[in-house]
Amino acid sequence: MKYDRITHGSLDYCLYRYGRSKTLFRGPRPDFERPYCMFLGSTETFGKFVPLPFTRLLQHKLNMPCANFGALNGGVEMYLKDPSVLLASASVRVTVIAVSGAHNLSNRFYSVHPRHNDRFIKPSKILTTLFRDFDFGDIHYTRHLLATLSEADNIRFGIVIEELKAAWTARMKSLLSKIEGRIVLLWMADQPPTDAKAEYSAGDIRHDPVFIDQSMIDDLSPLVTKVVECVPSADARETGVEGMIFAPAEAAAAAEMPGVAFHAEVADALADVLCEMV
Numbered sequence: 001m002k003y004d005r006i007t008h009g010s011l012d013y014c015l016y017r018y019g020r021s022k023t024l025f026r027g028p029r030p031d032f033e034r035p036y037c038m039f040l041g042s043t044e045t046f047g048k049f050v051p052l053p054f055t056r057l058l059q060h061k062l063n064m065p066c067a068n069f070g071a072l073n074g075g076v077e078m079y080l081k082d083p084s085v086l087l088a089s090a091s092v093r094v095t096v097i098a099v100s101g102a103h104n105l106s107n108r109f110y111s112v113h114p115r116h117n118d119r120f121i122k123p124s125k126i127l128t129t130l131f132r133d134f135d136f137g138d139i140h141y142t143r144h145l146l147a148t149l150s151e152a153d154n155i156r157f158g159i160v161i162e163e164l165k166a167a168w169t170a171r172m173k174s175l176l177s178k179i180e181g182r183i184v185l186l187w188m189a190d191q192p193p194t195d196a197k198a199e200y201s202a203g204d205i206r207h208d209p210v211f212i213d214q215s216m217i218d219d220l221s222p223l224v225t226k227v228v229e230c231v232p233s234a235d236a237r238e239t240g241v242e243g244m245i246f247a248p249a250e251a252a253a254a255a256e257m258p259g260v261a262f263h264a265e266v267a268d269a270l271a272d273v274l275c276e277m278v
Contacts, residue, residue, distance in 0.1 A: 011049060011245040018069070019084030023115050026053065026068040036065035037274060038089055040079055041098030044188050044208070045070025049244040049254045050263050057267035062278055064093070073118035075104035076171045080178075081114050089179045093278045096270065097175070097224075098186040099217070101210030102168035103142045109160050112142060120145045130156055146205050154199060161200050161211055169216055173223065182225040182277050185217070188258065188266055192231055193217050225277070230269050236261035 014027030026046045030036055039045055039055050045068065047053025055068040069085055071078060079085055089095055104117035109127040113119035123136050134152055139145045150157045176183060187193060190207070193214040197204070200211065221227050236259065241251070243260035258266075 010247045010250065011051060013046075018067075018088060021082050021084035023071050023074070023078065023082060023085075026055070026070060030059070030065035030067045032065070032067070032088075032091075034065050035091075035093050035278075036067050037062065037278065038067045038092040038095045039070055039098070040085070040095065041070040041186070041188075042074050042100040042104075042208075043070070043072050044258050045098045046072050046074075047263060048072065048257050049241070049246045049250070050258070050260055051243070051245055052260075052263070054263040054267040054270065057264060058270055058274065061267065061271040062274055064278060067092075070098065071115070073104065073116055075100040075117040076168065076175050077105040077112060077117045078115055079175055080171060086178050089181070092181060094182045094184060094225075094274055095179050096184045096186050096274075097179075098188050099209045099212055101208055102164040102212060103146055103205070103210045105164070105167055105171055107163050107167040109163055110142075110145065118142050127160070130159065143205050143210075146210075150200065150205070158199060165211055165213075165216060168212070169219055172220055176220065176223045183223075184270070184273060184277075185220060185224045185227045186266075186270070187217065187227070187229040187231075188262075189230075190232065192229060226273055228269055228273055230262075230266045232258070232262040233265060236265055 015024040016027045016029040018025060045055070047055065053068065055066045059066040104112055106112050108124060110123045111121045113121060118141055120139050120142050131149065131152060139148065149160060189209060193212060196213040196215050204211070217227065239259055239261040241254045241259060244254050246254040
């Protein structure tokens with residue numbers, strides 16, 4: 001499915017491009033002539049199926065433009081390769097970076113699409129040597145790749161995970177070094193960050209942000225102004241897909257996304273922090 005195609009019954013995301021970027025961002029397009037806040041992240045920040053994502057809610061709370069540069073299935077890989085977005089950060093009051101998974105980035109074992117970071121492009125010689133008995137021909141997405149590798153051999157899979165975690169930390173540090181001004185690191189997930197695990201399984205791949213643990217967040221915290229942790233309340237969980245807009249065929253996907261109530265909670269948590277910075 002192409003996410004920029006509006007289907008019957010689905011939400012109009014008012015997609016737009018910024019500068020020379022080839023990535024489609026969530027609109028409406030903000031007023032870039034005024035001081036503004038910038039938001040980087042993946043599908044959660046984009047606000048898939050949510051009429052008013054937390055970025056739009058914050059725009060009203062802060063009374064200033066909020067540029068949602070969250071991209072469907074994007075990650076740190078996309079931002080490091082998109083000079084338009086990095087140039088945009090030069091004139092912002094505050095940049096909020098939502099933590100994305102470690103699976104959607106190129107590394108020593110495999111490469112991903114430069115914009116659609118969830119798409120697996122090809123394995124490296126190191127990975128094909130490590131998994132000599134594995135056929136990569138039918139793999140098109142990173143989650144599918146990792147789930148299949150985890151079932152093949154947990155020990156070799158652990159080697160891949162350690163590489164992904166190290167690559168993610170290094171890329172995040174690189175991204176943070178390229179952004180001027182104040183930075184807020186946002187954890188927006190169903191559960192708080194956990195301690196590092198000795199072993200990972202296919203089940204861990206279903207939980208976003210994939211493979212990110214507390215030690216990795218702690219490693220980045222000295223490089224940002226503030227870390228904000230948002231986990232949905234019991235009330236937000238109970239609302240489910242209430243208020244979300246999607247086509248009937250998208251119901252299962254919508255149930256996996258942060259809902260309207262959770263976006264409102266994230267907006268409230270960030271407003272308390274950003275009001276002191278802008």
